[in-house]
Amino acid sequence: MSKHLLFLLLTLSTSFFAQVKFEKGYLIKNNDERSHVLIKNEDWLKNPTQITFKATEDGAQQTAQINEIKEFGIDNFSRYVRFTGKIDVSTDNLQRLTHTSEPVWETQTVWLKVLSSGKRNLYSYRDKENDRFFYSDESTPIEQLVYKRYYPGGNTSNAVSNNYYRQQLQTYFAGEEVGNKLRLIPYKEGSLTQFFHAYNELPKQTVSTAEKSKFNLYARPGISIGSADLLFEEGSTANATFESNIGPRFGIELEYVLPFNRNKWSVITEPTFISYKQTGKNSGNTDVSVKFAAIEIPMGFRHYMYLNSSSKLFVDAVFNVANFQVGEGNLQYIVAGTTYQKYFDLSLGLNMGFGLGYNFKDKFMIQARQYTRKELTTNYVFETGYYNFSLIFGYNIL
Incomplete structure (x- = not known):
């Protein structure tokens, strides 16, 4: 392994x-x-x-x-313009909101992303915690649209919003037949971009290149190449190394594709059935066997690397956050020089997996994934480790 x-x-x-x-x-x-x-x-x-x-x-x-x-x-794809001016640096983190509605202005020089351009222009700026949006037209230089959440009077149980950006937009679009659309417009990239885009009469395909989140549901059958070892202490006659065998694995993977970075990142979870059964000889040349079946619950992240519009490679890393044994799992061995058989119930530990795969048209995938050592006898002082390399096939059923 x-x-x-x-x-x-x-x-x-x-x-x-x-x-x-x-x-x-x-x-x-x-x-x-x-x-x-x-x-x-x-x-x-x-x-x-x-x-x-x-x-x-x-x-x-x-x-x-x-x-x-x-x-x-x-x-x-994208366009950025330089801006030097006032930016509200108030945090939008609920743990650290200020107690006043007034923005905290700082003069900065940044590149603003152009979300929509034409008779009226919309820009965005994102730092570690905040999304800020900016406006300009032929007669108005770039200026921030003000939105701020805060705790009035320090009451941390009641966060309210300074929605001054709506008043700004009402002023900027005074005389236009868009007033009702601006009264409740959210301070969100999608909503603001859609509004500006419609006003600028731009075709949909030229809207900001921000991606949309997406769910995929993959059926993921495959095979697992597993092996195990039993270790008491160095030189013990009970120590054993089990040979590899091939067994089935099956998983159902739910993938949430994150709406940024060209949809290159996703969060995944995949309840997976695995099993392993093997017999052998320990160092004392007596019989030893191990068997178990379990449903693992891994969670992790995936990163895609585009080859072309249809194909992409991906790498992922998962951590098994829980195990549920299916049926009986046990370890047995004969004590050297006797006919006495020792029997131990298994209790499975947690481990990680690292994978490399190929995805075609978001419909088919093939992947190899190597898992780190999984402890099978966490309730005992000796160690029994399980090692697993899986070859996985996937089909998107959504």
Whole structure:
């Protein structure tokens, strides 16, 4: 099993770090010089503070800072413009809300992401905790739309909102036939973008490239190559190493694809049935056997790496948060030099798994996953370890 694990970890690291994708885009420098370049598309969850680009496919990688670039964009994907001005740095974390409705202004220089552009422009800025939205048009420079949650009078059981952004929008769109649409519009990227987009009469496909969350449900049958060992202490005649065998495994995986970073990240959970049964000889050359069946509940994260519009590689890591034994699980062995048989009920420990796979059209997948050692006798002073390498096939039934 250690060879499987080493191979998988090396493959995972190679695949993960090899995926550096430069896409066609442009830069506008401080002197208004526009250059067509290839920009490393990291689909930033938070607004970037620097970017990496190349002048040509074979060119050297270069780094550009905010103070050098007033605007940049990746073709058919995203566009950022530089802004220097007041940004509300109030936290939106419920544990640390302030007690007043007034924004906490700081003057900063940042790149704002363009969500919608035309007669009226909408921008976004995201830092560690907050989403802020900004507005501009031909007569109005870029200005933040103000929204702030706070605890009035320090009452931490009652968070209220300063929704001044609605008044701002009513003023900006005064005279337009959109008033009713602005009275209750949420301070959310999707809602604001949809409104601006409709006003600017832009086709749907040119709206902000923010992705949508998505659920997938995969049936995941496969095989498990398992082995086990029994260890009392060094030199004990009861020590044993069980040979590998192949057994079935079956899981149902629920995947929640996160709505950022081009849907490259997801959260997964997969209740999985596994079983193992093997007999052998211990160091004292007497019979020893182990068997168990269980349903594991792993949870973890997955990262996708796109090959083209239909295909993608992925790596994932899961932690088995619970085990439920199915039927009897036990360990038995004959004490060396006697006919006396010892019998132990199994109690399963928790472990982790690391996987590498291929997904086609979000419908079919194949994956290899190596699990770390699972302790089978957690209630005893001796150790019984189970090792598992799985080959898994998946079909999206949603």
